[in-house]
Amino acid sequence: SLTSFPRQIAILGATGSIGSSALDVIARHPRQLRASVLAAGSNVDALIALCRTHRPDHAAIADPALYARLRDGLAAAGLTTEAHAGDDAIDALAAGNTCDTVVAAIVGAAGLSSTLAAARAGKRLLLANKESLVLAGELLTREAAAAGAEIIPIDSEHNAIFQCLRSCDARLEAGVRRIILTASGGPFRGRSRAELEGVTPAQAVAHPKWSMGPKISVDSATLMNKGLEVIEAHHLFNIPGARIDVLVHPQSLVHSLVEFIDGSTLAQLGLPDMRTTLAVGLGWPQRIESGVAGLDLLSQGRLDFEAPDLDAFPCLRLAWQAMDAGGSAPAILNAANEVAVSAFLQGRIGFLSIPALVEHALSTLPYVAADTLDALLAADAQSRQITEAAIARLPHV
Ligand code: NAD
Numbered sequence: 001s002l003t004s005f006p007r008q009i010a011i012l013g014a015t016g017s018i019g020s021s022a023l024d025v026i027a028r029h030p031r032q033l034r035a036s037v038l039a040a041g042s043n044v045d046a047l048i049a050l051c052r053t054h055r056p057d058h059a060a061i062a063d064p065a066l067y068a069r070l071r072d073g074l075a076a077a078g079l080t081t082e083a084h085a086g087d088d089a090i091d092a093l094a095a096g097n098t099c100d101t102v103v104a105a106i107v108g109a110a111g112l113s114s115t116l117a118a119a120r121a122g123k124r125l126l127l128a129n130k131e132s133l134v135l136a137g138e139l140l141t142r143e144a145a146a147a148g149a150e151i152i153p154i155d156s157e158h159n160a161i162f163q164c165l166r167s168c169d170a171r172l173e174a175g176v177r178r179i180i181l182t183a184s185g186g187p188f189r190g191r192s193r194a195e196l197e198g199v200t201p202a203q204a205v206a207h208p209k210w211s212m213g214p215k216i217s218v219d220s221a222t223l224m225n226k227g228l229e230v231i232e233a234h235h236l237f238n239i240p241g242a243r244i245d246v247l248v249h250p251q252s253l254v255h256s257l258v259e260f261i262d263g264s265t266l267a268q269l270g271l272p273d274m275r276t277t278l279a280v281g282l283g284w285p286q287r288i289e290s291g292v293a294g295l296d297l298l299s300q301g302r303l304d305f306e307a308p309d310l311d312a313f314p315c316l317r318l319a320w321q322a323m324d325a326g327g328s329a330p331a332i333l334n335a336a337n338e339v340a341v342s343a344f345l346q347g348r349i350g351f352l353s354i355p356a357l358v359e360h361a362l363s364t365l366p367y368v369a370a371d372t373l374d375a376l377l378a379a380d381a382q383s384r385q386i387t388e389a390a391i392a393r394l395p396h397v
C-alpha cells in the first residue's frame with residue numbers, strides 16, 4: 001500500500017529530464033523511496049548507467065533490438081537487475097507488482113499505453129506525460145477513477161493547482177470559479193510573427209527558465225505547451241475550458257493559481273525546478289526534501305504578468321479550438337504537433353510551419369467521437385500520416 005515504506009517506484013522515461021529529476025529526489029530518501037523499475041526508449045547505455053547507481057529490480061528498453069545489449073550490459077556491471085524489452089514489457093512492469101507508484105515521464109503519445117496500464121492497475125500515478133491526457137483524457141481519468149488509481153499531476157502548473165485545491169473540501173465544480181495557468185512565454189516572448197520566421201532549433205530549445213527535453217522545449221517556444229496544458233487541466237480537474245485562463249508570467253515563480261467563489265485566489269510559488277513537483281508526488285500527503293532551495297522574493301524583486309499573444313503564437317488558439325471541438329480533435333492536434341516538432345528539430349521545416357501543419361490536420365480530418373481507445377489511436381495515426389505527407393510537399397528550409 002502507499003503508506004508502507006519503502007515505496008517501490010517505476011520510472012518510465014528514466015533517462016530523460018523528468019526521469020533524472022525523479023531519481024535525484026528518490027536518492028535523497030533511501031529508507032522511504034526506491035526505484036524498482038527503470039524504463040527508457042533507446043538510450044541503452046544511459047539506462048545501464050542509471051541501473052549501476054540505482055540498482056532497480058527491472059530495467060526495460062522500448063526498442064526490442066536493444067534487448068541483448070541491455071541484458072549483457074547489466075550482467076557485465078555485476079547487477080541482478082532483470083532486462084526487458086518492448087512496449088508490452090514496459091506496460092506489464094507499469095501494471096505489475098514490483099511497483100506501487102509509477103512516474104509516467106515518457107515523451108509524447110508513446111507514453112499513453114504504459115500510463116493507461118498503470119491507471120488500470122490502480123497505481124499511484126505521477127503523471128508528467130501530458131500528451132496521454134490530451135490524446136485520451138476522458139478515457140484515462142475514467143479508468144483511473146474506476147481502478148482507484150490516484151493521479152498526481154507532475155506538470156508544474158497542474159501540480160500547483162493540485163496543491164491549491166487541497167485547501168478546501170468542497171466539490172471542485174462548486175467552489176472553484178476559475179483556474180489560471182501561468183506561462184513563461186518561452187524563448188521568443190515579445191516577438192512578432194514576422195520575427196519568428198527564421199528561428200532555429202537551437203534557439204527554440206534554449207528555454208529561459210526551465211531545463212527540459214527537446215520536444216517540450218519546442219512546445220514552450222510555440223506556446224503549444226500551454227495549449228496542451230489547458231486540455232490537461234480540463235481533464236485533470238474536470239473544469240470546462242471557459243473557466244481556464246492563461247497568463248504569461250516571465251519569471252516562472254508563480255506556477256499557477258486557483259480563484260474560488262469567495263474571492264480567494266491561491267497560488268503556488270517556487271523556483272522553476274521539477275524536483276519540487278516530483279517530491280510532492282512522491283511524498284504526498286507528506287512534504288519531503290527535494291533538494292530545491294526556497295524562494296527569496298526580495299532578491300527576485302518583482303513578478304510580472306501579461307496576456308499571451310495569440311497572433312504570434314497561434315498554437316495556443318488551435319489547442320483551445322481542438323478542446324472546444326472535442327472528440328478526436330485533441331488527438332489530431334497532438335499527433336500533428338508531435339510530427340511537426342520532430343521535423344523542425346531535424347531541420348526539415350521552419351518554425352512557423354509547426355502551427356500551419358497543426359491547423360492543416362485539424363481542418364482536413366473529420367472529428368469523430370472519442371469514446372474508445374481504438375478510435376483515438378486511429379485519429380492519431382491519420383493525423384501523423386497527413387502531416388508527414390504535408391511536410392513532404394513543403395518547400396524545404
Ligand atoms: P525527455 O526527452 O528528456 O525524456 C523522454 C524520456 O522518454 C526518455 O527517457 C526516453 O528514453 C523516453 N522515451 C522516448 N520514447 C519512448 C518510447 N517510445 N518508449 C519508452 N520510452 C521512451 O523528455 P522530458 O522533458 O523528460 O519530458 C517527459 C514528459 O514529461 C513529456 O510528456 C513532457 O511534456 C512532460 N513534462 C516535462 C517537463 C520537464 O521539465 N522536462 C515538465 C512538464 C512536463
Ligand code: MG
Binds near residue numbers: 155156157229
Ligand atoms: Mg508545465
